[in-house]
Each structure stands twice: as structure tokens, then as C-alpha cells.
Amino acid sequence: MNKTWNNKAWWMVLPVVLLVAFSAVIPLMTVVNYSVQDTFGNNQFFWAGLQWFEEIVNSERFHDALIRQFIFSAVILAIEIPLGIFIAMNMPKKGWAVPVCLVLMSLPLLIPWNVVGTIWQIFGRVDIGLLGASMKALGIDYNYTQNIADAWITVVVMDVWHWTSLVALLCYAGLQSIPEAYYQAARIDGASTWAIFRYIQLPKMRGVLLIAVLLRFMDSFMIYTEPFVVTGGGPGNATTFLSIDLVKMAIGQFDLGPAAAFSIIYFLIILLLSWVFYTVMTHLDKQGQKS
Amino acid sequence: MDLSWMAWTWQTALFFSLILLALILMTIWSIKAPQAPRRGILGIETTPGDRLFISLLGSAFICLGWLAAIGSPLWWALVVCVIYALAVFRWV
Numbered sequence: 001m002n003k004t005w006n007n008k009a010w011w012m013v014l015p016v017v018l019l020v021a022f023s024a025v026i027p028l029m030t031v032v033n034y035s036v037q038d039t040f041g042n043n044q045f046f047w048a049g050l051q052w053f054e055e056i057v058n059s060e061r062f063h064d065a066l067i068r069q070f071i072f073s074a075v076i077l078a079i080e081i082p083l084g085i086f087i088a089m090n091m092p093k094k095g096w097a098v099p100v101c102l103v104l105m106s107l108p109l110l111i112p113w114n115v116v117g118t119i120w121q122i123f124g125r126v127d128i129g130l131l132g133a134s135m136k137a138l139g140i141d142y143n144y145t146q147n148i149a150d151a152w153i154t155v156v157v158m159d160v161w162h163w164t165s166l167v168a169l170l171c172y173a174g175l176q177s178i179p180e181a182y183y184q185a186a187r188i189d190g191a192s193t194w195a196i197f198r199y200i201q202l203p204k205m206r207g208v209l210l211i212a213v214l215l216r217f218m219d220s221f222m223i224y225t226e227p228f229v230v231t232g233g234g235p236g237n238a239t240t241f242l243s244i245d246l247v248k249m250a251i252g253q254f255d256l257g258p259a260a261a262f263s264i265i266y267f268l269i270i271l272l273l274s275w276v277f278y279t280v281m282t283h284l285d286k287q288g289q290k291s
Numbered sequence: 292m293d294l295s296w297m298a299w300t301w302q303t304a305l306f307f308s309l310i311l312l313a314l315i316l317m318t319i320w321s322i323k324a325p326q327a328p329r330r331g332i333l334g335i336e337t338t339p340g341d342r343l344f345i346s347l348l349g350s351a352f353i354c355l356g357w358l359a360a361i362g363s364p365l366w367w368a369l370v371v372c373v374i375y376a377l378a379v380f381r382w383v
Contacts, residue, residue, distance in 0.1 A: 026297070029307060033298040045298045050363045057359040268351050275348065283335050 028267075034260035041254070052261035062262065064237065065245040066269075072241060073220040076159050080216055081209070083160070084167025089201070091172055102172075105165045117229025120158040124230070144231060148238040155227045155239055159220065167212045174205035210281040217277060221270055242266050310347070317343055331383040342383055346376035 035052055037045040056062050091101050111119070124144050126132040135142035144154040178200065186196050224243040227233065233240035233248075240248075246266065250259035317339060328336040337345070350372035357368035 029303075030297045032306070033300060033303045036300060036303060037298055039298070043295055043298075045300075047300065050358060050365065053355065054358045054363055057355055265355060268348070268355070272348060272352070275344075279335055286336075 031260045031263055034256050035264050036257075038257045048257055052258045053265070055258060056261045056265060061237075061245065062265075065240055065242050068238075068240065069221060069242045072156070072223070073217055075156055076163075076220050077213065077216055079156070079160050080164045080167050081213060084164050084212065085171050085205070085209075087164065087168040088171035088175055089197070091168070093176070102169070105169055108162050108165050109169075111162070113225035114229055116158065116162050117226040120154060120161075120226070121230045124154050146235055148235055151231045151235055151239050154230060158226055158230065159223070162226070163216060163219070167216065170208040170212045171205055174208035175201060178204045206281070206285050210278075210285065213281070214274060214277055218270065218274060221273070313343060313347075333383050337383055339380075342380050345383060346372075346379045349375055349379065 034045075036048060036050070038048045039045050087105075091105075092098050108116070123129045123131045124142075126136050126143055132142060132144075141147075142150050144150045182200050182204075183196065186200060191199070222243050223241055224247065227239045227241060228244055228247075231239045233244045243266075246259060246262050249255050249262060321339060326339055328338045328341075330336055353372050353375060354365055354368050357365055357371070361368075
């Protein structure tokens with residue numbers, strides 16, 4: 001059978017191409033232009049070559065922020081993904097409890113970042129915050145403004161509180177799409193709960209888990225507002241993640257050249273990691289479909 | 292249209308033109324001689340477009356690594372990048 005090929009539909013893609021060009025490609029090109037020049041304002045630029053890139057890749061400040069960022073993303077993924085799966089598996093499957101549960105789970109996702117930061121900033125305060133005051137009453141020396149471990153715990157718990165729902169809701173959607181026949185077959189075979197999870201639920205959740213891991217990784221890797229509001233990057237630089245450091249450099253110090261080089265390296269790292277995640281998980285998905 | 296805020300330099304313009312040229316040439320190539328995705332040494336299926344992406348992204352990291360370990364200029368790093376890109380197109 002001869003099919004007629006018509007490529008006119010490609011014009012439908014034009015609006016999105018223009019939109020991405022204006023919102024992403026042109027700004028990114030500008031950042032590349034900035035990264036090889038120096039400016040003192042007034043739209044005057046001086047050629048600096050690769051100086052800023054050399055400075056950033058050798059800067060201890062950048063290395064430290066990068067390490068903190070990796071630790072943060074690894075910690076929150078290690079907590080939020082298993083916790084989200086666990087919550088999704090224990091959510092009600094039918095009845096009046098389903099909508100109640102879904103609404104309750106969605107609530108943290110509806111709160112803007114800076115509000116979440118403010119909530120936790122007050123919640124953790126030793127003088128007026130419920131968490132801080134309770135810790136004090138229990139005799140636990142908790143102070144996120146002075147103690148590095150407390151600051152980290154607060155920022156991590158805040159992120160878990162804010163975003164585990166997303167993972168749980170995605171996994172719940174994945175679980176709901178499994179036909180009842182799979183469970184019936186498993187019951188006939190006498191499969192254990194673990195076997196059902198490992199061989200039915202987990203493979204069926206792969207697609208949504210791919211999205212959950214990608215979203216949570218990218219979001220945590222560029223986290224800015226919440227830790228900025230709660231700790232301001234402190235105590236010292238203990239919770240200064242890449243984006244906080246970048247904003248300090250670009251807006252605080254107005255070092256546009258180094259900040260541009262910084263953001264390009266930051267962008268390349270995100271691009272690489274997202275590509276690796278995506279490739280590995282789609283590869284696993286294809287393997288899963290074959291087996 | 293005033294584009295002075297974009298702070299263009301001929302070097303960055305050349306850089307983006309080369310990337311654009313690569314994309315155009317790859318498009319023409321894929322129309323003239325369409326290729327099915329293949330599985331290379333990474334064990335993943337890649338199209339020529341994927342291989343271009345891997346080449347460009349890898350080259351960026353080679354240059355950054357070169358700057359961290361040896362420093363500028365990057366001429367020899369570019370030679371390494373070209374060899375790397377050829378290897379990606381041949382084996383990945």
C-alpha cells in the first residue's frame with residue numbers, strides 16, 4: 001500500500017519552536033555571550049575569553065556548592081522515592097476515603113515555594129515555632145540558624161514534606177492502572193506480598209517512577225527559594241546550594257561574567273545527569289517490556 | 292532591532308553558527324540517507340541525532356576537564372573532542 005507522505009504538519013510545531021527560542025534559546029545564547037566577557041554595567045562588555053570558566057572550575061566555592069547540591073539531591077531522592085511508593089501502596093483504593101486522601105496529599109503541592117519556606121522558618125524557630133519550641137521542651141538542642149546538622153535536617157524534611165506527595169500521587173496513578181486480573185493471577189500462584197510488589201507493582205510503576213525521579217532530581221538540583229527563605233544559605237555556607245551561590249554571584253556581587261560561566265557549567269551538569277537518568281530508565285523500560 | 296543587550300562577540304556567533312550548521316547538515320543527511328537506530332558500545336539505541344548530542348555534551352565536559360586540569364588554551368582539547376566525536380559516531 002502506498003502511503004502519502006505529507007510533511008505540512010511540521011508547521012504545527014512552529015509556535016512551540018518560537019516559544020522555546022524566545023524563552024530558552026535566546027536567553028541561553030546571551031548567557032554564553034556574557035560568559036566570555038566582563039562588564040561593569042552600562043551595557044559595555046570586554047573580551048575575557050575562557051578566564052571565567054577556568055576560574056569557576058578551579059574554585060573551591062563552586063566545588064563545595066556542587067558537593068552540597070549532590071548530597072542534597074541524593075538524600076531527598078533516597079527518602080522521597082521509597083516513601084512516596086510506600087504511601088501510594090497504602091492509600092485507599094476505593095470508597096469515600098480516596099478523594100479525601102487525594103486532596104490531603106495534594107495540599108503541600110499547591111503551596112508556593114516561598115510560603116513553604118516561611119512556614120518552616122517560623123515552624124522551626126525556638127522562640128515561637130511549634131517544632132522549635134517542642135524540641136526545646138524535650139530538651140533537644142535544636143537551632144537551625146546556628147547548627148549545621150539542624151539546618152540540613154530542616155531543609156531536607158521541608159523538601160520531603162513539600163514534594164513526597166508528588167511521588168506518591170504519581171505512583172498511586174501507576175498502581176491504579178494495574179488490572180485486577182494481575183492480582184488474581186498472583187493470588188492463584190500464591191505469591192507473597194513482596195513478590196507482588198517486585199514483579200507486578202514495581203514494573204508497572206516504572207513509567208511514572210521515571211517521571212517522578214526525573215522531576216524530583218531536576219527540581220532538587222535547582223532548589224533555591226525554600227532553603228534561601230529558611231536558612232539563607234547558612235549557617236556559614238552550610239546550605240548554600242548551587243542556585244543560591246549563583247544568585248549571590250550574579251545579583252549580589254554583579255559578577256555577570258563569572259556567574260554566566262557558573263550557570264553554563266550548572267546547566268551542562270543538569271543536562272548530563274537528566275540525559276543519563278532518562279536513557280537508563282527508558283532502557284530499563286524497554287527491557288522490561290521485552291521480558 | 293537593538294540586540295546590544297545580548298552582548299554578541301564574533302567568537303560566540305561563530306560557535307553557535309557551527310552548531311546550527313551541524314544541525315542543518317545532520318537534517319539533510321538523515322533525509323538523504325535515513326538510518327535506523329542502532330545499538331553500540333553503550334548498549335543503548337542511538338540515532339545520528341543522539342550521537343551528535345552525546346558528542347557535543349561530551350566535548351563540553353572534555354573542555355571543562357581540560358580547563359580544570361591543564362588550563363587554557365583549548366586547541367589540544369578541541370583535537371581530543373574531534374577524536375571523541377568521531378569515536379562516538381563510529382562506535383556508540
